[in-house]
Amino acid sequence: MTVVLAGLSTGAVYVLTALGYNLVFVSAGVFNFAQAQFIMVGTFISYWAAAQLHVPVLVGLPLGLLIGFALGAVEEIVAIRPVRSFGGQAELIVTLGVGVVLDGLAYRIWGSQPLAVPFFGSSRVLTVLGGKILPVEVTLIAVAVVAALALAAWTRFSLTGMASSAVSEDGVAAAARGIDIRRFSLVSVAVAAGLAAALGPVIGPKTYAVYNLGDQLAIIAFVCLAIGGFGSYVGVLLAGMGVGLAESVGALYLSPPYGDLIVFAMLLTVLLIRPSGLFRSAAVRKV
């Protein structure tokens, strides 16, 4: 059971990263490669709050929200908006560039050594269903589940949520119905960045604050999105948890390389059988 819980807690980190990608993709129609870097920025902000400002680590949450929001807005205005008319590849490349810049800035400011982010709760190991788990890991799983369900509910039941789906599915039609696409894109990129950075007090104690954390999370988050289905928050939740479990159980019964292999075998299988992802209905696309 300890292995299962470890897999779920790792999967929760993947889920929280992938949800940000999904939010931007759904609302702005952009795959923002720098999204995972905002998680990294959030861990450093929490470290900064706790270790250098000497305030409770939870202060990292509003700080991360504000700083992440500002950085996301700058990214949308400076990097994404100018290349909108050039198509998806241009957006991918510039957001990748933003990610590299954020990595470099973090390295420049905080260096290459990992930094510990304290957890706001207990550090005593808990026994859950006979398995060992840390309180921070329980928190991660809970936050991942709540965030995914909340975003799914927002998309399905709120006006702005439905508008976000409309923007990603057909921007021209959405604009014709009065949705301000530019503003929607700006707000969604900024909000997704802010939310990711606000997760620092929860993710940081598990991952540490490391300048290349975003690079490490980006690929696996992309895999979770592809398996779960771009646009499906519930799909991302299940795929992220599944990937975490596959890694963990694979490492126990096989060896770590096989755990990675299982994850990519899952991806290939899904892409072959259901290219739109497990939890997203297929749609006709002009190619």
Place this chain on the structure above:
Amino acid sequence: MELRRTFFAAAATAGAVALAVSGCASNGSSAGRGGASGPFNVLVVLPLSGTGAAEGQAELQGVKGAAAVLNAHGGILGHKVVLTADDDQANPSMAITDIQNVVSGGSKPNLVIAGASSNETDAVAPILNRAKVLNIEDDDDPKIDNGAATPYTFCSTVSIPSVIGALVAYVKSLHASKVGFVYANDALGSAVGQYEAGALKQAGVNVVAASYSATALDDTATLLKLKSQNPDVLVTEGLGPQAGYLYSSRAKIGWNIPTVGDSAVAASGLAGLVPAADLVNVKLQAFADQQYRPFAEQSTAMQSFIKAVAAAGPITQPISSIEFAYDALMFADEAAVQAGSVTTDAMMNALEHLRSTASVVGFVNPAFTSASHVIDAPPSNYVFVPAPAIPPVFFEVPAATPAGSITG
């Protein structure tokens, strides 16, 4: 550990930085072979910007410190030491270009110190050997520490086998009936890890080994798998966050058997990543001189080193990086003094038969041979200390030392 520096990717900034440290306005036209009155020219090629800059700047700090100490005593055999530093941004291609520009320019330096990673040193060593330029690197790789293949290249750090030899000797001394060994599954972790596991087996230790994913955020499963085989001692390999994840997972499953962290784990700042209470029964491999000792109790050579490098700037990197670079120049000085000459061949021969290494600080009685141009430090150069006992800075800097006081 040296190999791990190759993790640093090539940086994106451009340009070369050249600075004269010792007070001479130029070095390019001076007698390259150290004429009677000319300077002793040292070309330093290191990553001074970009992602490898922290390591490169630390090494430059060591070389600057050594130059300051030597120049304060009249230089090397009366030749003032002049440093020229080029920024290779951790990029082997840029290092090659820098070196080629210099050696083909007709004014060869007396000494080259190049590269903060084996990527760079491996790239430039063949060029320097073809040009018959003495180079003392502070990064080891078996490709360049062979005296027969690269006679003009020496390494002022220890050989990887000697680091591992000390680890094996220590683990053997624990008299474990079975040793669990866990290492990262990335290319470098596998290379070092398998080398360490193989050396333990060769020494007659019963080893059960398992690798963990270098990108994993949690190593619980790997450790539980190893635990099920009931080893009574655990040996770990891992760098940076990997080491933190490994030891957090160890604490979570409550596995407190005697555990040894290799030199990579020791360099990871483990005490800052994992609470001290979770590091019960953990010992880390460290160089003997990394143990804290009051300044007054340090050797004269060590006191000179500490003062000089502290004056060259704040010390923010592991002291070994600074020491090995400092020692590169000190080895050159010892060789020149013994040979009574600063000509390349005389110094090279002297290095292979050094009688005195009094000014060298990294190791006790280090020696090169004609076959091995790297230091094979005996186990006495290493200590295994309780994990929380390794502080970020290992020695005391006298308060009176003005930081950054070395000027032109």
